[in-house]
Amino acid sequence: MRAAIVGSGEAPYARRPPAGTTTATALADAATRALADANLKPADIDGLAVASFSLAPDHAIDLAWQLGLKPRWLMDECGGGVAGLNMLQHAVAAVERGEARAVLCLAGDVMGSAGFGRLVDSFNSVARRYLAPLPHGGPNALFALLTQRHAAAHGLGREDYATVPLSQRAWAAANPGAVYRDPLALKDYLDAPLVADPLGRFDCVPVVSGANAIVVADAAFAGADGGVVIRAQRSSFNADGQQGEGLSTGLATIAEELWAAAAVGPDEVDLAGVYDDYPVMVLLQLQDLGFIADGDVRRFAHEWLATRDLPVNTSGGQLSAGQAGTAGGMHLLVEAVRQLRGQAAGRQVERARLALVTGYGMVLYRHGACSSAVVLEGGGGG
Amino acid sequence: MNAAELAVVVCCECGQVAFPPPVLCPACGARNWASEPAGPGIAEQLTELRRVAGAGLEQPVRLAAVRLRRGPALVARAAPGVEAGGTVRVGVDPDDGALVAEVAP
Numbered sequence: 001m002r003a004a005i006v007g008s009g010e011a012p013y014a015r016r017p018p019a020g021t022t023t024a025t026a027l028a029d030a031a032t033r034a035l036a037d038a039n040l041k042p043a044d045i046d047g048l049a050v051a052s053f054s055l056a057p058d059h060a061i062d063l064a065w066q067l068g069l070k071p072r073w074l075m076d077e078c079g080g081g082v083a084g085l086n087m088l089q090h091a092v093a094a095v096e097r098g099e100a101r102a103v104l105c106l107a108g109d110v111m112g113s114a115g116f117g118r119l120v121d122s123f124n125s126v127a128r129r130y131l132a133p134l135p136h137g138g139p140n141a142l143f144a145l146l147t148q149r150h151a152a153a154h155g156l157g158r159e160d161y162a163t164v165p166l167s168q169r170a171w172a173a174a175n176p177g178a179v180y181r182d183p184l185a186l187k188d189y190l191d192a193p194l195v196a197d198p199l200g201r202f203d204c205v206p207v208v209s210g211a212n213a214i215v216v217a218d219a220a221f222a223g224a225d226g227g228v229v230i231r232a233q234r235s236s237f238n239a240d241g242q243q244g245e246g247l248s249t250g251l252a253t254i255a256e257e258l259w260a261a262a263a264v265g266p267d268e269v270d271l272a273g274v275y276d277d278y279p280v281m282v283l284l285q286l287q288d289l290g291f292i293a294d295g296d297v298r299r300f301a302h303e304w305l306a307t308r309d310l311p312v313n314t315s316g317g318q319l320s321a322g323q324a325g326t327a328g329g330m331h332l333l334v335e336a337v338r339q340l341r342g343q344a345a346g347r348q349v350e351r352a353r354l355a356l357v358t359g360y361g362m363v364l365y366r367h368g369a370c371s372s373a374v375v376l377e378g379g380g381g382g
Numbered sequence: 383m384n385a386a387e388l389a390v391v392v393c394c395e396c397g398q399v400a401f402p403p404p405v406l407c408p409a410c411g412a413r414n415w416a417s418e419p420a421g422p423g424i425a426e427q428l429t430e431l432r433r434v435a436g437a438g439l440e441q442p443v444r445l446a447a448v449r450l451r452r453g454p455a456l457v458a459r460a461a462p463g464v465e466a467g468g469t470v471r472v473g474v475d476p477d478d479g480a481l482v483a484e485v486a487p
Contacts, residue, residue, distance in 0.1 A: 113435040116435045117434065117435050120435075126402050129402075129479070130402060130456075130457070130481060131457065133475070133478045133479045133480035134443065134445060134457070134458075134459050134480050134481070135431075135434065135439070135443065135480075136431070136434075136445070136457070137431060137433075137434025137435065137439065138434065138435060140431065140433075140434070141429055141431040141445050141457075142457065144429040144431075145427045145429055145445070145446075145447040145457070148427040148429070149426075149427060149447075193432070193433070194430075194432055195431070195432060195433050196429045196430065196431040196432065196433075196445075197429050197430055198429075207435060241408050242455070243453070243454065243455055245455075365402060365456075365457070366447070366455060366456075366457060
């Protein structure tokens with residue numbers, strides 16, 4: 001039996017969500033949209049996976065109850081920026097082993113900036129003990145230090161990193177779901193207040209509320225378009241024990257195997273969703289995965305990203321659409337599914353058939369420890 | 383200088399030096415650690431954190447990525463006078479428990 005992504009949905013992202021919005025209602029909103037997109041009823045769902053920081057003290061089983069679902073396969077996911085891909089990997093295995101026929105995967109958070117502050121200070125035991133007292137206020141300062149290392153290693157300046165948020169803002173203009181859609185010029189980027197040098201306001205994801213959902217099911221559930229199938233997926237956790245410089249991710253260790261299993265190379269994908277918590281991470285993951293064959297990061301950024309010749313993060317990504325907590329780890333997956341199913345009106349990549357999506361996250365101390373990448377194919381892979 | 387020097391842990395089986403202290407040795411899997419002074423390091427990069435979400439900052443704070451000569455990498459508040467590339471000693475602030483990088487004596 002072959003699994004496919006047969007539906008996707010996104011609860012609206014918002015800086016200030018409407019009164020009465022809770023994490024559970026946002027997750028339910030995304031779920032309802034994904035089921036409608038898949039043309040399925042709640043009774044068709046027999047598997048549930050949930051990722052959220054702000055759903056606590058509730059878990060997946062509480063949400064199953066609140067959504068009226070009676071699954072026979074259940075998963076609590078805690079992988080932050082890798083949550084969407086991690087749930088996908090497990091859900092596909094569950095469907096292909098016959099343990100479930102249709103798995104609803106949900107990721108989302110509703111928390112204000114005060115909630116975000118509490119989250120990052122108690123993100124894990126090491127953050128609570130060694131980062132919160134500095135203070136650090138979240139990962140911005142850590143990735144400022146990492147960006148300095150990357151800039152020195154590749155001879156890059158702020159104008160080079162700007163290619164990521166500027167090109168993504170250009171894509172966001174055609175995505176009504178993006179929170180920030182106004183054109184962004186290089187001068188605006190360079191003149192914006194610094195958050196932690198060299199990172200300015202437009203290098204840091206805006207915290208929003210929202211949720212995303214996908215339905216992973218037996219391909220028999222797919223609609224006329226055949227659904228989106230998984231060519232290959234590989235993941236890596238704790239690749240460097242936090243003792244490296246953070247200038248490559250676990251993706252570097254699985255890239256060769258991923259492309260071999262997918263039977264395509266980076267030059268054959270039609271679009272990419274690359275986890276964009278910071279511009280440096282987009283460049284670095286693309287390099288890990290072999291997109292920058294000659295290692296000239298600056299040339300790649302200007303020739304492929306600034307021109308949008310390689311469609312990367314076509315929703316605007318988290319940098320323009322917003323980071324709705326854990327939903328950030330599924331947002332780019334939903335966008336890739338929409339592109340591969342021809343649902344990205346206004347920003348649709350012509351003849352999009354193959355997409356690469358990555359997840360990256362869970363800063364243990366100095367940088368993220370979780371990486372995953374998947375090669376997706378539209379049209380049911382036919 | 384009133385901050386006590388930071389301690390790192392050293393594996394009693396294989397000599398691996400680690401920080402923050404893990405449970406099992408990442409090199410040999412043993413669970414027998416000795417505590418030793420962190421020793422000097424280099425402040426490899428510095429940034430000034432100016433804005434944070436939520437409660438905000440009373441004033442900007444300078445943070446340093448430090449690589450200890452003994453191996454481990456850490457993040458510390460940078461005391462006045464610490465510059466990128468300079469040699470530092472890492473202490474623990476007695477008031478708030480933060481790691482503080484100070485110019486090495």
